[in-house]
Amino acid sequence: xxxxxxxxxxxxxxxxxxxxxxxxxxxxxxxxxxxxxxxxxxxxxxxxxxxxxxxxxxxxxxxxxxxxxxxxxxxxxxxxxxxxxxxxxxxxxxxxxxxxxxxxxxxxxxxxxxxxxxxxxxxxxxxxxxxxxxxxxxxxxxxxxxxxx
Amino acid sequence: xxxxxxxxxxxxxxxxxxxxxxxxxxxxxxxxxxxxxxxxxxxxxxxxxxxxxxxxxxxxxxxxxxxxxxxxxxxxxxxxxxxxxxxxxxxxxxxxxxxxxxxxxxxxxxxxxxxxxxxxxxxxxxxxxxxxxxxxxxxxxxxxxxxxxx
Numbered sequence: 663x664x665x666x667x668x669x670x671x672x673x674x675x676x677x678x679x680x681x682x683x684x685x686x687x688x689x690x691x692x693x694x695x696x697x698x699x700x701x702x703x704x705x706x707x708x709x710x711x712x713x714x715x716x717x718x719x720x721x722x723x724x725x726x727x728x729x730x731x732x733x734x735x736x737x738x739x740x741x742x743x744x745x746x747x748x749x750x751x752x753x754x755x756x757x758x759x760x761x762x763x764x765x766x767x768x769x770x771x772x773x774x775x776x777x778x779x780x781x782x783x784x785x786x787x788x789x790x791x792x793x794x795x796x797x798x799x800x801x802x803x804x805x806x807x808x809x810x811x
Numbered sequence: 812x813x814x815x816x817x818x819x820x821x822x823x824x825x826x827x828x829x830x831x832x833x834x835x836x837x838x839x840x841x842x843x844x845x846x847x848x849x850x851x852x853x854x855x856x857x858x859x860x861x862x863x864x865x866x867x868x869x870x871x872x873x874x875x876x877x878x879x880x881x882x883x884x885x886x887x888x889x890x891x892x893x894x895x896x897x898x899x900x901x902x903x904x905x906x907x908x909x910x911x912x913x914x915x916x917x918x919x920x921x922x923x924x925x926x927x928x929x930x931x932x933x934x935x936x937x938x939x940x941x942x943x944x945x946x947x948x949x950x951x952x953x954x955x956x957x958x959x960x961x
Contacts, residue, residue, distance in 0.1 A: 691859050691895050698844045698852065742890065771894045793837050793898045796844070
């Protein structure tokens with residue numbers, strides 16, 4: 663797996679028994695897959711099929727509500743999505759005053775170094791290459807919980 | 812015993828899907844995710860894949876009928892389809908997707924159309940094989956996840 667990760671926001675998920683993850687992907691199959699992968703690692707999962715729905719859930723949509731703020735411990739999103747890309751979603755999250763501390767992980771089936779560095783520069787916690795495997799989620803949890811293995 | 816025989820058949824069927832190159836390691840990942848809370852996970856994902864991919868293939872087919880070919884659009888459609896195929900471990904289908912994308916980038920319409928026919932064939936073949944496999948597996952009854960060479 664090709665990945666890059668930044669060291670800021672490390673330990674954000676420490677002491678969270680059942681982290682709540684928002685998984686964003688336009689592919690039905692990939693959504694089902696990522697949901698199962700995350701649930702197997704004791705995460706509570708909400709899925710969204712596009713960036714707009716994701717923002718709505720986070721309370722950053724067109725009709726901002728503050729119900730879901732700080733309930734989400736991690737956002738994991740596909741890069742290539744119609745409408746709003748994962749990168750654009752990442753930017754919107756990082757631009758918001760309430761949500762900017764939430765770690766965002768980008769997934770992509772394409773290993774494009776420019777894409778990876780662009781996302782990391784914008785504040786993505788990690789970049790993961792699809793198809794996502796159990797070992798990827800294990801590594802993700804490890805990094806976000808600052809554990810040593 | 813009949814049951815044992817059936818289970819052996821299922822294991823053989825499964826093994827051949829790998830050795831003949833229809834499936835890759837990603838399929839094993841799916842199998843490993845199947846558990847008591849999701850006892851039909853693999854079959855559910857396969858069903859989802861075939862439902863989605865039929866639509867994708869139709870879209871691509873229609874796009875191929877429009878000339879001049881919009882290779883950018885074709886490549887985008889195929890990128891999505893390749894992604895799903897990859898997620899389910901459909902090795903041969905994925906390879907044809909890759910070939911198709913290369914023809915798109917080269918602006919080779921003939922190549923795209925030829926590859927698309929091969930792709931549809933692989934897609935249909937895998938569907939039949941998986942359906943047969945799942946049916947047999949159901950008949951043989953629950954079995955612990957088939958062991959695989961480490």
